[in-house]
Each structure stands twice: as C-alpha cells, then as structure tokens.
Amino acid sequence: MxxxxxxxxxxxxxxxxxxxxxxxxxxxxxxxxxxxxxxxxxxxxxxxxxxxxxxxxxxxxxxxxxxxxxxxxxxxxxxxxxxxxxxxxxxxxxxxxxxxxxxxxxxxxxxxxxxxxxxxxxxxxxxxxxxxxxxxxxxxxxxxxxxxxxxxxxxxxxxxxxxxNAKPTAQPTFELTAKQTLCLKWSAEGKPMKSIATLENMSFATVNFHLNNARKVLDAGSLAQATALATKLGLI
The missing domain is CATH 3.30.450.80 (Transcription factor LuxR-like, autoinducer-binding domain)
Structure with a gap:
C-alpha cells in the first residue's frame, strides 16, 4: 500500500x-x-x-x-x-x-x-x-x-x-502536596489569596508560597493556568 x-x-x-x-x-x-x-x-x-x-x-x-x-x-x-x-x-x-x-x-x-x-x-x-x-x-x-x-x-x-476527549495512554505525572492541592482548590473556586489565608488560617505569605510552588510543579506560567491545568488533570 x-x-x-x-x-x-x-x-x-x-x-x-x-x-x-x-x-x-x-x-x-x-x-x-x-x-x-x-x-x-x-x-x-x-x-x-x-x-x-x-x-x-x-x-x-x-x-x-x-x-x-x-x-x-x-x-x-x-x-x-x-x-x-x-x-x-x-x-x-x-x-x-x-x-x-x-x-x-x-x-x-x-x-x-x-x-x-x-x-x-x-x-x-x-x-x-x-x-x-x-x-x-x-x-x-x-x-x-x-x-x-x-x-x-x-x-x-x-x-x-x-x-x-480520548484518555491518554501516558502523560507526565504531577505530585502536589496536600497544602498545594487545597490552595489550588480554593483558587479554582474563585477565592483570592487573602480569602484563602483567612479560610485556612494561614498567613498570606504561606498561601502565596504554596500556590507559587504548585505553579512551578505544573510548569504553569500563571496561577490561572495552574488552576486550569490542575482541574483538567483531575488533581483538584
């Protein structure tokens, strides 16, 4: 052929x-x-x-x-x-x-x-x-x-x-910590970092730390992209 x-x-x-x-x-x-x-x-x-x-x-x-x-x-x-x-x-x-x-x-x-x-x-x-x-x-x-x-x-x-919406045979694996997942979940709900800090009894700096590290793990250019990617991958 x-x-x-x-x-x-x-x-x-x-x-x-x-x-x-x-x-x-x-x-x-x-x-x-x-x-x-x-x-x-x-x-x-x-x-x-x-x-x-x-x-x-x-x-x-x-x-x-x-x-x-x-x-x-x-x-x-x-x-x-x-x-x-x-x-x-x-x-x-x-x-x-x-x-x-x-x-x-x-x-x-x-x-x-x-x-x-x-x-x-x-x-x-x-x-x-x-x-x-x-x-x-x-x-x-x-x-x-x-x-x-x-x-x-x-x-x-x-x-x-x-x-x-074919399920991939293989893809990279991303490992988020419990705190990173929690903060991203709140972000996906539309909560700003200040509100997340209040809800989880964290300092603003701590929330920023976890979200920034989550963004790096996901190799995302912004928090919005990290949140969207984590949602699409079923991580949150």
Whole structure:
C-alpha cells in the first residue's frame, strides 16, 4: 500500500470510529498494514504533553518520567519544520549529544529505530504529531510523503481524539502536596489569596508560597493556568 492511499485509509477509519475504543483498536492493524510496528500520537503543549499510543507501557513511562520530550530529536525536528519527515536512530552520530545517543539507544531497546512523523499545528499554537515507528534500523520510501494527504489525515485524527476527549495512554505525572492541592482548590473556586489565608488560617505569605510552588510543579506560567491545568488533570 502506498502512503497516499494509507493516509486516506487513516481518514476513513478515523471517520468511522464512533468511540475512542473503536479507534484505539483499529489503529494498530492499520499501522501494521503499512509495514510499521507501532504508532504514537503526541499532543505537545508548553505545560503538558500526552501520548495516545501502542508503544510499550514501560517505554512510555520511562519517556515521560525522564522528560524526554525535551530531548527527543524527532519532536525537535517536528517543532522546527512542521513538515512530514522520515527519521532513523542511525543518523549523524558524530553531531549528536550524549543524551540523544542514550535516547536512541533506549528507544531501540523497545524496537523503535526508524519511522515517519507528521506534525501539525493545533489550537492555541500548540503542536501535535503522529509517528509511525519501525524496528528496522533505517527506512526507505518509494516516493516522497504527500504532505497534503499526510497533514489532512493527522488533522482529522486530532479532531476525532479531541471530539472523543480520548484518555491518554501516558502523560507526565504531577505530585502536589496536600497544602498545594487545597490552595489550588480554593483558587479554582474563585477565592483570592487573602480569602484563602483567612479560610485556612494561614498567613498570606504561606498561601502565596504554596500556590507559587504548585505553579512551578505544573510548569504553569500563571496561577490561572495552574488552576486550569490542575482541574483538567483531575488533581483538584
């Protein structure tokens, strides 16, 4: 099957999936039809990245625990080019850092050695990307990737996952203290710091301390963003 036809198949399968469970069950077979071993859909945001994937659970956990989104050369290439591209772990090793070489080595241990990645721009200037991965050390395509077909199919997949509010396969874990959670909960209720201090018998400085640390844990740029993110993640 050629890539252009496969991207149309992806759009058809995505359109037919009425639930996220149907889509989750259909994607692995579709990926195998093209001769790849697994797939990963990454939704990348400044303060949160999550995966919808059939990669090994051990690799996904290690990936997020190690904060590999900041190291992953495939993600970096995707964010700078925003064009479909092929990649392999046996590239220009002389120009790679020790961290990148370790990343490729560890990914290879889980059978991720080459692939195709299709990044797209999503709402609020965020980026999503679909990667089809193979255990082969290199990848050769008969034709160039049809960029319009690729981006259209991945954009359709993104919209469907958003429509279903699909539960991520893996995402970073955030650990808030009891005081941080409590203060954020009050903030989500619309209470200003002065009121939180009164309600919880804390000083204003203590409330500010807990909320500021919670913001840092969540890698949020503001208290409002931290509150919204904690609510979305079900932390409060």
């Amino acid at each position: 050629d890539l252009k036809t496969w991207f149309q198949r992806l759009t058809d399968v995505t359109s037919a999936a009425r639930t996220q469970e149907v889509l989750r069950d259909a994607l692995p077979d579709l990926v195998e039809e093209l001769g790849f071993d697994c797939y990963a859909y990454l939704y990348i945001q400044p303060s949160r990245t999550y995966a919808y994937s059939n990669y090994s659970p051990e690799w996904l956990k290690h990936y997020f625990d190690s904060d590999y989104t900041t190291i992953d050369p495939v993600v970096k290439t995707a964010s700078t080019t925003l064009r479909p591209f092929t990649w392999c772990s046996g590239g220009s090793r002389h120009s790679e850092t020790k961290e990148v070489r370790r990343f490729y080595s560890e990914a290879g241990d889980f059978g991720i050695r080459s692939g195709i990645s299709i990044p797209i721009r999503t709402a609020c200037r965020h980026m999503s990307m679909l990667t089809l991965a193979s255990s082969k050390p290199s990848l050769t395509l008969d034709k160039d990737i049809d960029q319009i077909a690729a981006v259209t199919a991945v954009a359709f997949l993104h919209a469907k996952l958003e429509e279903h």
